[in-house]
Amino acid sequence: MPTPAPPATRPTRVRMPRAQREEQILAVAEQVFAERGYQATTMEDIADRVGVTKPLIYEYFGSKEGLLSACITRARTQLREATEASWEAVGPDASLEDVFRAGVRAFFTFIDGHATAFVLIQQEGAVASQASPLIESIREQQSAATVATFRAAPALAGVPDLVLEGYAEVVIGACERLAVWRAGRREVGVEDATDIVVSSVWGGLAALVPSATG
Known part of the structure; x- marks a missing residue:
């Protein structure tokens, strides 16, 4: 009699910490x-x-909305960390323009390395209701960080907070829209995108606030 085949075994899931x-x-x-x-x-x-x-997955995240929210929160944290690291890298003696450029470059570098996260941020019309405030919180986070950078710059001392907040919104809007535009234009690299934002948005800030030259 032929030897019976051993029973099929299911692949074992690799255990890992939660x-x-x-x-x-x-x-x-x-x-x-x-x-x-x-x-x-x-x-x-x-x-x-x-x-x-x-x-x-339900045990960890509760629902599909909960999972999406966790994905967006993760992307927000990663973007904040990338931006902060870029500012730290330029050093305390860097000019405000260099700090500004570093932050803009960090945004586009993050987008290139996390294209799927950026798609999620752009899917506002199709995401769950509880995720929409989280998406907006990413913009608010970046705006607040930009305002804090402006406030810390001696060159902008005395500029009203309302003005700084307005410029920060322009910066975030410009970066996000340019990221959408360049998504289908692979020839536009990180430095190209950074130059576009800095030469337009920063140039406007420096012209409107003459003290913003250092």
């Missing part, structure tokens, strides 16, 4: 949401891509 597993799920979910759109994505899609069960 924090590591959450990070893995978020990275995959960000990509799937960006590829398929929020509405068309199912929790099963994400579970299959990660190699875990749907109940595990």
Whole structure:
């Protein structure tokens, strides 16, 4: 008699600490949401891509909205850290223009390295209601960081906060719209995009506020 074949065994899921597993799920979910759109994505899609069960994702994030919110929060944190690191890298003696340029460059560098996160930020019309405030919070975070940088600059001493806030909104809007524009233009690199923003937005700031030359 032929020897019976051994019973098929299911692949064993690799165990990992919860924090590591959450990070893995978020990275995959960000990509799937960006590829398929929020509405068309199912929790099963994400579970299959990660190699875990749907109940595990529900246990960690509660719902698809909760998972999307966690993805956006993760992107917000990563962008803040990238921006802060860029400002620290220029050093305390750098001119305000150099600091400004470093922040703008960090934004475009982040977008290039996290294209799927940027797609999520742009999907405002298709995302869950609880995620919309989180998307806006990314803009508010960057605006607040820009205002704080302006306030700390001696060259801008005495400029009203309202004016600084207005310039910060212009900066964030310009960066975001330019990022959308260059998404289909691979020939426009990070430095090209940075130069466009700095030569237009910073030039306007320096002209309107003569003390902003240092």
